[in-house]
Amino acid sequence: MKIPFYKAGILTCLTISFLYGHASAESDLSTKCGEIKPNVNPSFQQINCLLTNAAIEADIPPEVVKAVATQENGSWKQFDETGKTVESPDGGIGLMQLTDQRGYDQDKLRSDVVYNIEAGVGVLSSMYSRTDLPKINGAGRKVIENWYFAVMAYNGTKPVNSPLYQLTGERNTNAYQEEVFAKLEKHSYITDTELAKYPFKTTDFSYDRDLTDSIKFNRFIYTLTSPVHNSAYFFKVGNRVATTVDGVKLREEPGTSILKKLPKNTALIIDGEFTYDFTNQYVWYPVRTDDPKIKGYVSSAYVIKDMVKPVITGATNKSIPVKSTFNALTAVKAMDNVDGNRTNAIQVSGKVDTTKLGTYVLTYKVADRSMNTSTIIRRITVYDNLKPIISGVMNKTIRLNSSFNPKTSVTARDNINGNLTSKISIRGSVNTKKKGTYTLKYTVRDYSNNVTTVTRKITIDSTKPVIFGAKNKSIRYKSSFNPKTGVTAKDNLDGSLTKQIKVTGTVKTKKKGSYTLTYTVTDKSQNRTVVKRKITVK
Known part of the structure; x- marks a missing residue:
């Protein structure tokens, strides 16, 4: 690690604080990780333990610390074959390759691997605490991707470590932090997991590529579109985790026979403290499934804290007719990536009165068994669709x-x-x-x-009355005859108008011949009806 000299004052203050707070005290890492002999490299498992515990005590994801150690010293060696401290041409000391760290005991950095590790972790932690480096919006120290710029600063925020090439905008895969995170994916995740990428733009950074002056950061908050990854080393007994890929091997003991292959998103419960692998950087967790009879060990490379909220579907805003039937749970479902169907766990607060017009607010809430909770606000509008x-x-x-x-x-x-x-x-x-x-x-x-x-x-009214019975007729000579007999009149509004019938003309029954009678009737609307009638006397 090459820290620029002009930063020495800042780093000295930071590292002295760390030195007198923790590193100067007799470290208990040796107790946790076994006896450490002078000028002898600890075993791989011991180094794994030392790096892991130093990281946990500093609240840093151990995956990050191990990747930095791998980048700085691929073989995780403090001493060479002759027992001499490993030092780089630019002055990097020991396993963590600390350079220009004047706040630390230089002799102890060379002779004491535990001290060297704790010092490196302290420097990395101080880089995270810098306020001039970007962070992920809403992310904390346990989010692996949130250490991207702290890792960069561990080596130096120089143009050579720019995330993008200034001229082309292409990603600089040769940058120190890019190589560290590539090693993290390889060793801590066995290349089965890809860390989330920052949406970098060339305008995020300013620097002169012809000089060695540090990069100026123009953007300090990033929002990542892909899911970020929490460290797998902070699980507690009883925590629920999920497998990240298909075919995760549940083993009887770390690295031993396979009991069962687990599909992706299998829920597991942490059943104890993790143990170290002999040759790999990851650790092993004792776990059990929801069926307590199924238990064993899984690699930390394939489990992740279940942080995915259940997804509620069907709870969309809706308008319904007044006095219609409405069930708040109809067509509403909740699915979880680990627990599956959680529809029965949905809780609804708020009521809809379908007899009264208005907009009602319902709150849908559902939690998975890891207590990841989803909440949706739904508005139901009761409207009147019936005409008067x-x-x-x-x-x-x-x-x-x-x-x-x-x-x-x-x-x-x-x-x-x-x-x-x-x-x-x-x-x-x-x-x-x-x-x-x-x-x-x-x-x-x-x-x-x-x-x-x-x-x-x-x-x-323009409807004329109707006269009935005024038909032509033949009668006998000298018979009797009344022209109104059998004749009636009726109107659509006035009803019977028989009495209002007027007859003009006469019939002489003592004189044979044909006689014409005229019947006339008028209703109250002045609609008049006239009927001619012929009477023949024989």
Whole structure:
């Protein structure tokens, strides 16, 4: 690791604070990880333990610390074959390749591998605490991707470590932090997991590629579109985790016979503290499934804390007619990536009164068994889709010159607004002094803007009365004859007008011949009917 000299003042303050807070005290890592002999490289398993515990104590994902150690010293060696401290040409000391760390005991950095590891972890932690380096929006220290720029700063925020090539905008896979994270994916995730990528733009950084001055960061908050990854080293007994790929091997003991192959997103419960592998950087967790009889060990490379919330579907905003039936859970489902169907666990708060118009708010909440909770707000609008009803608007025939009020006996009622008679509007008019048929349009609108229109025809009476029985007839000579006998008249409005029949003409029964009678009747609308009748005396 090459830290630029001009940063030495800042780093000295930071590292001295770490030195006197933790690293200067007698470390307990040796107790946890076994006896460490002077000038002798600990075993791989011991180094794994030292790196892991130093990272956990500093609240850093061990995956990150191990990847940095691998980048700095691929063989994880503090000493060479002769027992001499490994040092790089640029002054990097020991396993963590610390350079220009004046706040630390230089001799102890060379002689004490535990001290060297704790110092490297302290420097990395101080890089994370810098306020001039970008972070992921909402992410904390346990999110692996959130250490991207701290890892860069561990080596130096120089143009050579720019995430993108300034001229082309291509990703700089040769940057220190890019190589560290590639090693992290390879060793901690066995290349089965891809870490989330930052959406870099060349405008995020300013630097002169012809100089060695540090990069200036123009953007300090990033939002990643892909899921980020929490460290797998902070699980507690009882935590629920999920497998990340298909075919995860549940083993009887770390690295031993396979008990079962687990599909992706299998729920597992952490059943104890992790143990170290002899040759790999990952660790082994004792786990059990929801069936307590199925238990064993899985690699930390293939489990992740279940942080995925259940997905609620079908709870979309909706408009329903007033007085219709509504069930808040109809067609609403909840599915979880690990627990599967969680529909029965959905809780709904809020009520919908389908008898009253308005917009009602329902809150849907569901949690998976890892207590990841999803909440959806749903709005149900009860609307009135029924038109008012107009009654009493019937076609009608009235007499000439009679009085007529188009609103008489006409009413309007609405299912919600009740009596709307006063809201009726009428288009058209009726001239009762002139015969004919007139059209009236009655319209009423309720408060929900539902409109009813009814057409009515009013006819001024032009129908003539009808005379019955005035048929031609032959009678005997000198017989009796009454011209009104058997003759009647009826009107569509006035009813019987028989008494109003007028007869003109006479019949002489004592004189043979043909006689013509004229029957006339007039109704109150001045509609007149005239019928001619022939009477023959034989």
